Amino acid sequence: MKLIFRYMGKYKGAIFLAIFIKLIGTMSELTLPYILEYMIDTVVPSKNLGQVILWGLLMFAASVFCRQFNVMANKKAIYNAHKVSYDVRGDLFKKTANLSGDKFDEFSLPSLISRMTSDSYNVQSAVQQLQSLCVRAPMMLFGGVVMTLFMDFHLAMILIIMLPFLIGIVLIVSSKGIPMYTKVQQKLDTVVRIMRENITGIRVVKALSKTDYEKRRFSDANIEMARSDVKAGTVMAIPGPFMQMCLNIGLTLVVIYGAKRVDDGLIQPGVILAFLTYFNMITMGVMGLNRIFMSLSKASASADRIDSVLSADDEWVQEKEDYADSSDFISFDNVSFSYGKESKTKGAFAGGKREKAIDGISFSLKKGESLGIIGPTGCGKTTIINLLMRFYDVDEGVIRINGRKVSSFDKDELRQLFGVVFQNDMVFKDSLYNNIDFGRGISREEIESAVKDSLAYDYISELEKGLEYQADIKGANLSGGQKQRLLVARALAGRPQILILDDSSSALDYKTDAAMRRAIRENHKESTLILIAQRVSSVMGMDKIMVMDNGRCIGFGSHNELMESCSVYRETYEMQTT
Numbered sequence: 416m417k418l419i420f421r422y423m424g425k426y427k428g429a430i431f432l433a434i435f436i437k438l439i440g441t442m443s444e445l446t447l448p449y450i451l452e453y454m455i456d457t458v459v460p461s462k463n464l465g466q467v468i469l470w471g472l473l474m475f476a477a478s479v480f481c482r483q484f485n486v487m488a489n490k491k492a493i494y495n496a497h498k499v500s501y502d503v504r505g506d507l508f509k510k511t512a513n514l515s516g517d518k519f520d521e522f523s524l525p526s527l528i529s530r531m532t533s534d535s536y537n538v539q540s541a542v543q544q545l546q547s548l549c550v551r552a553p554m555m556l557f558g559g560v561v562m563t564l565f566m567d568f569h570l571a572m573i574l575i576i577m578l579p580f581l582i583g584i585v586l587i588v589s590s591k592g593i594p595m596y597t598k599v600q601q602k603l604d605t606v607v608r609i610m611r612e613n614i615t616g617i618r619v620v621k622a623l624s625k626t627d628y629e630k631r632r633f634s635d636a637n638i639e640m641a642r643s644d645v646k647a648g649t650v651m652a653i654p655g656p657f658m659q660m661c662l663n664i665g666l667t668l669v670v671i672y673g674a675k676r677v678d679d680g681l682i683q684p685g686v687i688l689a690f691l692t693y694f695n696m697i698t699m700g701v702m703g704l705n706r707i708f709m710s711l712s713k714a715s716a717s718a719d720r721i722d723s724v725l726s727a728d729d730e731w732v733q734e735k736e737d738y739a740d741s742s743d744f745i746s747f748d749n750v751s752f753s754y755g756k757e758s759k760t761k762g763a764f765a766g767g768k769r770e771k772a773i774d775g776i777s778f779s780l781k782k783g784e785s786l787g788i789i790g791p792t793g794c795g796k797t798t799i800i801n802l803l804m805r806f807y808d809v810d811e812g813v814i815r816i817n818g819r820k821v822s823s824f825d826k827d828e829l830r831q832l833f834g835v836v837f838q839n840d841m842v843f844k845d846s847l848y849n850n851i852d853f854g855r856g857i858s859r860e861e862i863e864s865a866v867k868d869s870l871a872y873d874y875i876s877e878l879e880k881g882l883e884y885q886a887d888i889k890g891a892n893l894s895g896g897q898k899q900r901l902l903v904a905r906a907l908a909g910r911p912q913i914l915i916l917d918d919s920s921s922a923l924d925y926k927t928d929a930a931m932r933r934a935i936r937e938n939h940k941e942s943t944l945i946l947i948a949q950r951v952s953s954v955m956g957m958d959k960i961m962v963m964d965n966g967r968c969i970g971f972g973s974h975n976e977l978m979e980s981c982s983v984y985r986e987t988y989e990m991q992t993t
């Protein structure tokens with residue numbers, strides 16, 4: 416809940432105003448039964464028509480007044496709640512975009528999505544209720560009790576004796592609600608994950624006729640979530656009927672005891688009528704409290720989940736270092752790394768029994784040199800890039816760029832050095848031009864030149880709208896090869912000092928692949944190139960080639976050197992070329 420109050424603090428003026436208006440609206444609502452009682456017991460028996468009309472008009476005005484104030488307060492509460500959730504979502508988005516790889520893996524993408532959507536919606540509802548129901552319900556409850564105390568102390572005692580039971584049950588049940596709703600949100604993470612896997616993998620699901628299997632998988636997760644939600648909802652719903660029963664008993668007692676007191680001449684009949692109305696208000700107040708606790712239990716569970724992301728201790732720690740310029744532009748010195756340090760999955764690799772994703776990797780590159788990395792899938796090629804760009808911190812060893820440890824760079828300073836195409840990289844629903852520019856304000860000339868070097872020009876020049884052609888979500892209206900060339904153009908357009916192409920030409924035919932590499936080497940000589948590929952033909956023209964297996968480097972040198980010294984490389988080459 417601390418998180419909710421922290422975010423509400425920014426709008427405290429507007430929130431206090433909404434609460435104040437709600438207070439006035441509710442207070443005027445509380446006066447209505449009092450006016451009613453006065454009219455029945457005093458004004459009507461006086462048979463003065465003028466007084467009856469006057470008090471009637473007063474009551475009408477009070478009801479319109481309280482309605483208007485309540486509506487105004489609710490509108491303000493909704494507006495403030497939206498502003499708070501806007502901020503929460505914005506901060507979550509910013510934090511998520513800057514999370515370290517380890518933290519990202521720990522939270523997982525589906526869970527981050529549900530924290531940004533349903534958890535922040537729960538927070539929004541709670542903020543709204545804190546300004547409306549949280550004011551109205553206690554006021555109805557305690558205001559109702561106070562007003563009845565004023566009218567008749569004896570009758571009011573019936574209510575007062577019942578209140579501790581009513582409030583007690585609400586508190587006990589609500590304390591069970593938070594862990595239950597945390598579980599519901601966790602189940603929702605699973606539903607989001609399966610939904611996401613299905614939507615992104617819809618083609619393979621259909622192609623492999625796995626639709627029924629996936630439907631079952633989704634349905635199981637959905638049922639699990641529904642079960643947890645029903646369980647939490649059932650527990651949270653216990654107080655409602657219990658309170659209703661208590662209040663009905665109370666009402667009966669008021670009528671019986673009130674009738675006796677009227678009979679004894681101690682009170683007038685209007686008091687019983689006003690008591691019944693106040694009883695109704697008190698019932699609404701207690702039910703409101705129940706709803707508040709239900710919503711706050713949900714919001715509290717959600718706020719904790721959001722706070723754990725926002726307070727994730729993964730700030731970019733910039734090491735201080737006295738460095739000297741080096742003749743090597745990029746160097747890895749005995750670098751080792753394992754994924755999953757933050758989670759229980761430490762050392763668990765898909766398809767491998769090794770402890771480390773990469774183990775004892777050392778190499779260096781001069782500025783403008785090119786390195787090809789080749790090796791079987793899962794051998795650790797992408798991990799080298801992840802560490803070079805400091806998405807993760809190394810476990811052992813040192814990585815330097817221009818003599819400086821990567822950990823001594825400011826985040827933007829480091830990332831600006833790179834132009835990169837990752838595997839299955841993202842094409843956005845936007846024009847091809849904007850997809851390449853990517854908000855960097857690159858000149859049109861640079862973009863056109865990058866389009867030519869990536870050979871994307873071949874197909875873009877044939878499009879009627881050229882670079883203004885609109886790509887669909889994930890580039891669905893582009894072929895695999897067209898997407899890859901567009902992504903390479905994006906990486907080239909910033910003329911980066913380090914260009915990384917991770918499996919970015921796998922969809923290109925050999926001729927186009929070779930022509931693209933030639934254009935890049937000729938026109939981007941200043942860029943140091945790291946190219947990851949499965950095909951020997953893609954890396955054989957690089958200045959240096961690293962052959963990897965099982966997280967280790969098993970060969971390093973030029974194509975000719977490796978043909979002499981590395982049997983795995985030679986065999987792969989022979990296999991792929993014959």
Ligand SMILES: Nc1ncnc2c1ncn2[C@@H]1O[C@H](COP(=O)(O)OP(=O)(O)OP(=O)(O)O)[C@@H](O)[C@H]1O
Nearest residue numbers: 520754764765767772791792793794795796797798
């Ligand atoms: N985020 C991660 N969390 C846990 N394990 C991971 C993660 N990313 C990669 N791995 C594991 O680390 C190992 C090396 O992965 P990496 O992506 O570097 O391989 P790769 O050689 O690039 O494979 P490919 O050629 O298939 O892209 C693999 O066994 C993989 O399962």
